[in-house]
Amino acid sequence: MSSMGLVLRQVRFTNKAFWRNPAAAFFTFAFPLLFLVIFTTLFGSAGITINGNDVSVATFYITGIAAFSVITACYTNIAMSLTFARDLGVLKRVKGTPLPGWAYLAARMIHAVVIAILLVVICLVFGMLLYDAALPAASIPAFIVTLAVGAACFSALGMAVTTIVPNADAAPAIVNATILPLLFVSDVFIPLQDPPAWLDVVGKIFPVRHFSEAMQQVFFPPAGSSGFAATHLAVLAAWGALGLLVAVRRFSWEPRR
């Protein structure tokens, strides 16, 4: 079988197991959609200005939850499922077969990206039907690139974070502690309006705000822009590269305990 065939076959089995795992399916899939409904219902009617466009807060949340979906599907989901698989001895076992390690991880990543795309599309359709949100036609290339760079970045970081998680019991705490605070201060759950300077610095260092703002650039481009946010994308790519480097160097196929 070709390498690509091997990877796709692995994706198929990963997908089967994913939907049968109630925790994975709920937290990765249902959670962002729940947040989408709650946030848009609670705060949707107010107005907000993004990149010179006057939009409703509901449409802000379409982009925010789209970004959140990519982050849970890639970062949280990959980090948790890999740590659990590692503790169960699944990774060790796979490593003992002729399947190359990279093919196993690539399959996990592709599966995560497929879930992320599915979630983003649901957000988009939800926004279009209920809140007249729209993806500007000129932004479609930027939308695809932003999604791809964001998904790759957070997948790499998800793999990297497993190297500091000692065991599956600690995984939810460490994974959530590293991502939840950032989600609150990075223009995802709450629109950022004149944040204090230190919060601004935090946002500029970590990748979450770069991703949410790159998404906003896609949906609400400044007049005449094609929606590409070059600086944000560059920072995301750098974080992704760092994550990949850590993962390649320190990834463990055996339980750490």
Add this chain to the structure above:
Amino acid sequence: MVLQSTGMDPYLTVAETLELFGGYYPSPRSPEEIMELVGLTEKADVRVTKLSGGQQRRLDVGVGLAGDPDLLFLDEPTTGFDPGARRSAWDMIKNLAATGKTIFLTTHFMDEAQYLADRVAIIAGGRIIAEGPPETLAGRDSATTIIRFKPGDGVALPGPVMATAREAGELLEFTTANPVHFLHELTGWALAHKVALEGLEVSRPSLEDVYLELTRAGDPDETEIEEEVS
């Protein structure tokens, strides 16, 4: 290679797990065949998480067979099993050996080694201290035989026999290097005098006795039996 830990996705079924692992190898054995061999045919569509411990262990072995290997390593395959599950695991291993595979397994159970193995090696402190077929390991076959029975009332044993007797609780115990001759004499005498020889027992040192004898010097925690079935 079948390790002590399980290492399978809990949400896939038995058949799916075997299909998944088979796909990693160039000439896999079919899931149906493997399920037959390890006795999980009825559990084909049951998820791994719903299997009992013994069934998971058998699936473990099944996954080890997915690539149709000629040599299979089993690391303590029946540790933690109840006697019933152990018996069916043994049958499974016998089945596998009958298909012409070489099986290398480690165990702490002497009866397991005795029942399954063609060749046994005892490892203590990281070194093989004895090796051979279980029947003859460390001179088991040439060791003296122990004969025990409950002495009857009233009739005295013939003098020469009585001379070698030892008392072991209620029983009389004899050790002899020539059990055929000894038993012939003993039973001939018993028939002639109508003595029942209650609780008559003829035994040779078990594999366990050999093991304890051999490892007495070493640290018992570091010893392990390796055996080979082919």
